[in-house]
Amino acid sequence: MKKIIIIGAGLGGLTAGNLLVKKRHQVTIFESHSTPGGYIAGFWRKGFYFESGAYGLGNSNEIFKTMKDFDLSDKISFKKLEPFRYVSNDFDIMPYSYQELRNLIFKIYPDEKARLINYFKVVDRMYNTFYNLMSKTSLIKKIISALEMSFIFSRYNETKQEFAERFFEKSSVLYRLLSHFTGYPYMSASMIGPYFWGPLNDYWTVKGGMQSWCNALAEKFTESGGDIKLKSPVDKILTKNNKVTGVTSLGNTYEADYIISACDYKKTFQKLLDSEAVPLSLLNKLEHSSVSEGWVVVYLGLSISGSELKKIMKSTHAHCYDLSSDADSKTDDEKTQDITFFDHCRIELYSPSLENPELAPQGKSSLMIMAISPYRWMSNWGNGDKSEYKKLKEIMCESLINRARIIIPNLYDLIEFKDAATPLTFERYTGNSDGATCCWSWNPHKKFYKNIWSSKVKTPIKNLLIGSAWSSQVGGTAFAVKAGKLCAKIIGD
Numbered sequence: 436m437k438k439i440i441i442i443g444a445g446l447g448g449l450t451a452g453n454l455l456v457k458k459r460h461q462v463t464i465f466e467s468h469s470t471p472g473g474y475i476a477g478f479w480r481k482g483f484y485f486e487s488g489a490y491g492l493g494n495s496n497e498i499f500k501t502m503k504d505f506d507l508s509d510k511i512s513f514k515k516l517e518p519f520r521y522v523s524n525d526f527d528i529m530p531y532s533y534q535e536l537r538n539l540i541f542k543i544y545p546d547e548k549a550r551l552i553n554y555f556k557v558v559d560r561m562y563n564t565f566y567n568l569m570s571k572t573s574l575i576k577k578i579i580s581a582l583e584m585s586f587i588f589s590r591y592n593e594t595k596q597e598f599a600e601r602f603f604e605k606s607s608v609l610y611r612l613l614s615h616f617t618g619y620p621y622m623s624a625s626m627i628g629p630y631f632w633g634p635l636n637d638y639w640t641v642k643g644g645m646q647s648w649c650n651a652l653a654e655k656f657t658e659s660g661g662d663i664k665l666k667s668p669v670d671k672i673l674t675k676n677n678k679v680t681g682v683t684s685l686g687n688t689y690e691a692d693y694i695i696s697a698c699d700y701k702k703t704f705q706k707l708l709d710s711e712a713v714p715l716s717l718l719n720k721l722e723h724s725s726v727s728e729g730w731v732v733v734y735l736g737l738s739i740s741g742s743e744l745k746k747i748m749k750s751t752h753a754h755c756y757d758l759s760s761d762a763d764s765k766t767d768d769e770k771t772q773d774i775t776f777f778d779h780c781r782i783e784l785y786s787p788s789l790e791n792p793e794l795a796p797q798g799k800s801s802l803m804i805m806a807i808s809p810y811r812w813m814s815n816w817g818n819g820d821k822s823e824y825k826k827l828k829e830i831m832c833e834s835l836i837n838r839a840r841i842i843i844p845n846l847y848d849l850i851e852f853k854d855a856a857t858p859l860t861f862e863r864y865t866g867n868s869d870g871a872t873c874c875w876s877w878n879p880h881k882k883f884y885k886n887i888w889s890s891k892v893k894t895p896i897k898n899l900l901i902g903s904a905w906s907s908q909v910g911g912t913a914f915a916v917k918a919g920k921l922c923a924k925i926i927g928d
Contacts, residue, residue, distance in 0.1 A: 436460055437926065440682055440691040442669045442707075443866075445473020446912055447903035448697030449652035450919030453505050456659040458928050464661065465684055467668040467866065470646070471653040473697075474865050474872070474904075475912065477646035477787075481852045483736040483801040484644050484787055484794035487864065488872070490803070491516055491640050493633045494569075494913035501916055510651045512642040514790060519634050520749050522841055523756040525608065529749060533562055533635055547609055554602040554613065561587055561628025569632065588887070591624040592879050596764070598624035608758045615763040615781055617754070619728060620807060623879040623887070626909070642791045672696075672707045678897040693898045695922050699866045700874070700905035701726070704894075714895050725881040727910065729858025729870030731777070733804040733835045736852030741792045744800040747843055751789040755782045755841055770809035777834035782806045784839055799851070802843075804835040808858050810869065816859055828855055874903075874910035884908045892921045900925060 437460045441448045444466035455462045470476060474488035492498060495513070502511055520529040526543050530536035537559075541551055564587060568580040591598060599614035618630045641648045653663055664684070671683045672694060681690040696703040701721050704713050737744065745751075760779035762770070770776055783805045788795035795801045817823030832855045840846050858870030867874070875883045884891060887908035892901045904910035906918040 437692040443697035444471035447915035454923035472649040482796040492912040520753040565628040619877040621878040695902035697902040725876035726871035727873040737849040
């Protein structure tokens, strides 16, 4: 039996913890906050439930299999998300398949047919290759698809903006649309196929809210003999002769044979470990490594029934674009200093209570309005000035609510409850650097790992493992689960 400490009760930490207690190890999870969850947590306000991080998950087969192995299939109700609705000044569509989406774009922009043919000639290949890779097919076909994906990653190792410039003028509407249609702002073009595939084929949520998923995992862990210490941040990871020996938390020292960091990678090495214990090359690399963008979210409790809201929204989820603006096409520096950025950027609407009416008071509904935030917008939201932060937060809120009126015209009249989160909020509650939503940057020119699909859980410190989505370049729920499983496999019986 080994003594194992896990830092962070998120999805990766809870996956590793459950696997390791089954092997009869002594496992303790240290969690900074009062509830487990990390970036898949949620919260209740005034009877309304909201997601405080991820609201959906992809690559479901592996996740479902893992939950079945934990005997949790009857306690966690996964529900496939409805097709997304896409709205702009040019269109209002809700495609149910990639082919339908493709055909609608051709129909909306008939004068751009030649350019669209060239664009989709490549994107079709990306989509079909990933579709074949994820489908149930023969081993030979999967190998061929994997080789094809490797070629795509190599050939299109550029941002989706650089890719769009191959086909459209930067001033054109189609450039603005297709360079920001989905995914992260400077996402690798090689991810366009997977990002088209996911929402149309394999995008799920948890009927009881993502927090219920974490709660079920935490309950299973403690029932199996594990120990979760809530409100117990780890202050330091202790080492001797380049090997972990334990941690300190709230003035106490805890010994360990292995430590799994299921929290922020950068802070693990820059703050939790003494600098003398970390290779200088890694510290230098981390100093210049970029993380994924943070989100801003407006949380609204509405005085409208789910049935009425569904008539208006048509789907539980909608994307809205202002194609008259180049807000999303500006450089990072320009976005960071643009006080009007949220008046024109791409926004998303999601209603948890439309997925499950029990997540709001009877006759009422919940709504989340989201946008990807520029890095450290407006001097990192006021440069520590609380009054300036409050002012900027309200500017953001009003901008997003006003933008959402393209879907819900009388939205202001329906608001009963309002709250909001910024990247600073997410950093405070998850510990992720700059409130990063998906760990490392998705920009192919700013990669931390060379291979964006691999998971690297081993570190230069002996017996210190990475058991979270930070083990992979693209992050996400599936890679968090994968990291937890890899850590448990390495530690063994």
